[in-house]
Amino acid sequence: MLLKRILIASVFGMLFGIVVSEISFLWLRQYDRAPQRIELTIPAGTAEKIAQGQAAPGIPTDMGFVLGDTLVVINQDIVAHQLGPLWIPATSTASLQLQQVGNLAFQCSFEPTHYFGLDVRAALDTSTRIIGILEAGIPMGILAYLYGALVWPLKKRTS
Amino acid sequence: MQRKTLWIGVAIIVVLVVATAVVFLTQKHTLLGAVINPPSHAAEINLTDNNGKPFALSNMQGKVVLLYFGYTNCPDECPLTMAHIKQAFDILGDKSKDVQVVMVSTDPVRDTQQALKDFMAKFNPSFLGLTGTPEELQKAWKDYGVTVENDGETHSTFLYVIDQAGNIRETFQPDTQPDSIATDVRFLLTGK
Numbered sequence: 001m002l003l004k005r006i007l008i009a010s011v012f013g014m015l016f017g018i019v020v021s022e023i024s025f026l027w028l029r030q031y032d033r034a035p036q037r038i039e040l041t042i043p044a045g046t047a048e049k050i051a052q053g054q055a056a057p058g059i060p061t062d063m064g065f066v067l068g069d070t071l072v073v074i075n076q077d078i079v080a081h082q083l084g085p086l087w088i089p090a091t092s093t094a095s096l097q098l099q100q101v102g103n104l105a106f107q108c109s110f111e112p113t114h115y116f117g118l119d120v121r122a123a124l125d126t127s128t129r130i131i132g133i134l135e136a137g138i139p140m141g142i143l144a145y146l147y148g149a150l151v152w153p154l155k156k157r158t159s
Numbered sequence: 160m161q162r163k164t165l166w167i168g169v170a171i172i173v174v175l176v177v178a179t180a181v182v183f184l185t186q187k188h189t190l191l192g193a194v195i196n197p198p199s200h201a202a203e204i205n206l207t208d209n210n211g212k213p214f215a216l217s218n219m220q221g222k223v224v225l226l227y228f229g230y231t232n233c234p235d236e237c238p239l240t241m242a243h244i245k246q247a248f249d250i251l252g253d254k255s256k257d258v259q260v261v262m263v264s265t266d267p268v269r270d271t272q273q274a275l276k277d278f279m280a281k282f283n284p285s286f287l288g289l290t291g292t293p294e295e296l297q298k299a300w301k302d303y304g305v306t307v308e309n310d311g312e313t314h315s316t317f318l319y320v321i322d323q324a325g326n327i328r329e330t331f332q333p334d335t336q337p338d339s340i341a342t343d344v345r346f347l348l349t350g351k
Contacts, residue, residue: 080304087304087317087330089199094330096193109304 005148013141014133021132025124032124035068037095042088047079050109062117069120070097082109083116188346190329191339198326201226201319202302206263206291209275214261214289217325222259223347224321225340228305228314230266231278231288236316236333237262244318245282246337247344257323257348260286263299266311267291322347 025032040063065071072095075081075088088094098120108116122128201224204216216224225244229237241262248255262279264270267290275288290296300307305315318331320343328347331340 082304082306082315085330085332086193087195087315087319089195089304089327092199093196094193095196 006145009145009148010141012144013139014137016140017133017135017137020136021129024132025129028121028124033066034123035066035070037070037072038063038065039072039074040083041074042077042081044076044078046077046081047109062119064119064121065098066123067098067101067120068123070095080109084108084118188342188351190343190346192320192329192331192335192343194329195327198322198328201321201325201327202299204261204263204289204299204302206289206295206299207272209272209279209288209290211272214287216261216321219259219261219321220325221323222257223323223344224319225258225260225344226303226319226321227260227262227317228265228300228303228307229262229316230264230311230314231270231274232266233312240316240318240333241279241282241286243333243335243337243340244286247340248283250338250341251344254345254348258344262286262288263305264288264290264296264311265300265305265307265314267293267296268310320344320347323350 071086072093073081073083073086073088074093075090078090080087080089082088086094086096098118101120101122103117103119201216204214204226206214208214216226227237227240227244229240231237241260244260248258248260251258260279260283262275264275270288270290272288272290275290279286279288289299291299299305303317303319305317307314316333318333318335318340319327320329320331322328329343
């Protein structure tokens with residue numbers, strides 16, 4: 001009976017862990033990939049548009065990356081631009097491999113707000129998903145067992 | 160039979176070691192900072208150094224130049240960057256004689272020639288601090304995309320790495336480790 005309860009609690013915990021982990025995985029699916037080269041182009045005339053208070057077309061205000069991604073910024077403008085750790089001379093390109101996890105707001109010369117959000121996360125892979133399932137499932141299994149033991153205590157066998 | 164097996168094992172190990180060495184030695188070096196491609200010609204800087212002598216960046220061709228913009232009363236980023244560069248110099252050893260470190264002042268009011276000399280000497284007497292007229296400094300700041308605000312106390316913190324031909328090859332952040340700086344400088348000193 002005890003073993004049966006442990007087994008039921010464990011199955012319940014693992015099912016809970018799978019549901020929670022997989023829903024989170026679906027939500028964070030954009031990070032389920034290998035590191036890539038990601039290009040961002042600063043069009044010609046961007047500095048002029050920013051000086052006029054306009055947003056540069058085609059440039060997002062924040063981006064998500066996976067650890068190990070290489071960010072490549074192509075500057076087609078006639079003036080140098082800055083994006084956080086990257087300084088890009090006029091009509092040139094700068095690239096940097098992102099090697100630190102973090103969610104940071106960087107100083108940026110081609111956004112009207114002068115800030116650019118850079119979210120770097122560890123890549124989601126199978127081992128991450130398994131760890132997620134175990135980290136949610138094991139505690140929930142223990143809780144389920146304890147709850148069951150309190151609500152339905154084991155009866156002593158009478159001889 | 161046993162001797163034959165032993166010799167085959169030794170041969171395999173030798174082949175593996177040689178192959179590893181070949182792969183390692185022919186591996187193309189990848190610069191560790193924010194790489195600029197194609198390399199951008201470094202804009203001329205005409206200022207006065209901390210010894211009172213005229214300084215022209217174009218006269219530094221033949222050396223790798225590490226260019227920084229900061230001020231002597233900076234409490235954190237500037238001394239941190241200079242300290243990292245100093246440690247990189249220690250790692251480079253004799254090769255450091257082909258490297259010139261330059262800091263352009265962002266606070267010309269307080270950064271007198273003597274103040275710059277005293278500041279740079281704390282790290283290495285060969286490091287040069289540059290200052291000039293407001294117009295000269297503003298041109299240098301603009302040419303290198305340096306933001307200077309709050310009387311120079313708020314400023315961009317890029318470390319520009321200029322190769323022996325006078326081209327900007329990459330930039331580093333202040334928290335870049337000295338061995339990364341030394342590795343890339345050593346590579347650029349080979350002329351590649």
